[in-house]
Amino acid sequence: MEFHTAGVIGGGAWGTALAQSAAAAGLAVILQAREPEVIESIRARRMNDAFLPGVELDSAINVTSDLADLADCDLILAVPPAQHMRATLTAFAPYARPGLPIILCSKGIERGSLKLMTDVLAETIPSATAAVLSGPSFAAEVARGLPSAVTLACADLEMAEALAGALSGPVFRPYFADDLIGAETGGALKNVLAIACGIVEGRELGRSAHAAVITRGYAEIVRVATALGGKAETVAGLCGVGDLVLTCSSPQSRNMSLGLALGQGLSVEQALAGKRSVAEGYESAPAVRELTRKLGVDTPICEATAAVLAGEMTVDQAIESLMSRPLKPERE
Numbered sequence: 182m183e184f185h186t187a188g189v190i191g192g193g194a195w196g197t198a199l200a201q202s203a204a205a206a207g208l209a210v211i212l213q214a215r216e217p218e219v220i221e222s223i224r225a226r227r228m229n230d231a232f233l234p235g236v237e238l239d240s241a242i243n244v245t246s247d248l249a250d251l252a253d254c255d256l257i258l259a260v261p262p263a264q265h266m267r268a269t270l271t272a273f274a275p276y277a278r279p280g281l282p283i284i285l286c287s288k289g290i291e292r293g294s295l296k297l298m299t300d301v302l303a304e305t306i307p308s309a310t311a312a313v314l315s316g317p318s319f320a321a322e323v324a325r326g327l328p329s330a331v332t333l334a335c336a337d338l339e340m341a342e343a344l345a346g347a348l349s350g351p352v353f354r355p356y357f358a359d360d361l362i363g364a365e366t367g368g369a370l371k372n373v374l375a376i377a378c379g380i381v382e383g384r385e386l387g388r389s390a391h392a393a394v395i396t397r398g399y400a401e402i403v404r405v406a407t408a409l410g411g412k413a414e415t416v417a418g419l420c421g422v423g424d425l426v427l428t429c430s431s432p433q434s435r436n437m438s439l440g441l442a443l444g445q446g447l448s449v450e451q452a453l454a455g456k457r458s459v460a461e462g463y464e465s466a467p468a469v470r471e472l473t474r475k476l477g478v479d480t481p482i483c484e485a486t487a488a489v490l491a492g493e494m495t496v497d498q499a500i501e502s503l504m505s506r507p508l509k510p511e512r513e
């Protein structure tokens with residue numbers, strides 16, 4: 182399998198960083214962005230001032246507003262916010278050749294349908310070859326050429342290896358896997374858990390509470406991933422533990438910084454006011470809660486976080502609800 186051109190759908194921070202990384206890997210890249218000002222600033226100054234300021238972009242990246250321009254690409258990286266994945270893929274469907282590898286890079290669960298992004302792809306472009314790229318990777322770091330490692334999953338392991346090879350570069354290292362569900366679940370839930378960790382930080386509950394949320398949050402990811410048919414060992418990798426640790430440890434995370442603001446006493450509306458970038462944990466929390474209830478899987482930290490975000494519980498009530506649960510064995 183040979184890949185020469187990559188199409189990136191979504192000119193936000195992560196789409197732009199992945200375009201930069203794919204160019205560094207030697208691919209010709211077409212980046213599709215919705216916002217005229219993004220297209221204009223990349224064309225005029227090689228910068229995405231709106232979503233990834235301060236990073237000069239590789240000359241191998243061409244930018245367009247038109248999805249049709251991606252029709253001849255050898256692979257596609259799909260990077261819209263998760264709640265817009267369905268509409269984005271539906272718009273791209275007429276240009277997708279049968280078998281085209283579409284790598285889903287967004288982290289979330291669709292509200293309403295409670296579907297993972299691979300389910301959304303299967304419903305919108307059933308002839309595509311689905312893959313997932315997920316793991317600890319801040320766009321600003323990847324775009325600046327700092328080292329990172331991610332999980333690249335595809336049901337066909339040979340294809341996963343080929344795609345990992347195509348996207349790998351001197352400082353971007355995808356590990357390949359065949360478990361799409363495990364790879365997706367880690368990315369979707371860690372965002373909600375990062376909000377919880379931010380609340381702990383903002384409320385100054387201490388490092389011990391922070392470590393407890395990460396560890397028990399990980400247990401929640403494992404339970405959900407396995408209930409959906411994914412593997413616990415996948416979640417133990419970069420797309421689960423790796424991303425949970427990164428996102429729960431740095432205010433550079435939009436999700437953690439939302440939690441920080443809530444912990445410091447701001448309302449959700451105040452914390453999100455004026456933000457153009459997406460906090461996927463906020464967007465996905467209701468779907469995570471509904472899905473895990475439907476699955477009959479216990480996810481108390483995600484539940485409490487969703488309740489705080491929905492205004493159903495105060496931060497103090499959420500803490501009390503978590504600490505007063507009946508004692509249980511650490512491993513089920």
Ligand SMILES: NC(=O)c1ccc[n+]([C@@H]2O[C@H](COP(=O)([O-])OP(=O)(O)OC[C@H]3O[C@@H](n4cnc5c(N)ncnc54)[C@H](O)[C@@H]3O)[C@@H](O)[C@H]2O)c1
Pocket residue numbers: 191192193194195196197214215216232260261262263265269286287288289318319320321457458459461
């Ligand atoms: N930023 C990161 O460091 C990072 C890293 C890994 C994964 N991700 C994931 O990548 C996905 C995209 O995040 P981002 O950081 O690139 O976004 P962003 O916050 O930088 O930008 C917002 C994006 O939303 C798009 N958008 C707004 N309205 C839209 C609509 N109606 N339809 C389609 N798109 C619309 C904008 O065009 C823009 O691309 C998310 O799922 C996120 O979790 C982000």
Ligand SMILES: O=P(O)(O)OC[C@H](O)CO
Pocket residue numbers: 288316317318319320372375424427428433434435436437459460461
């Ligand atoms: O800024 P966040 O919280 O959306 O996190 C970005 C990436 O998902 C980290 O891997």
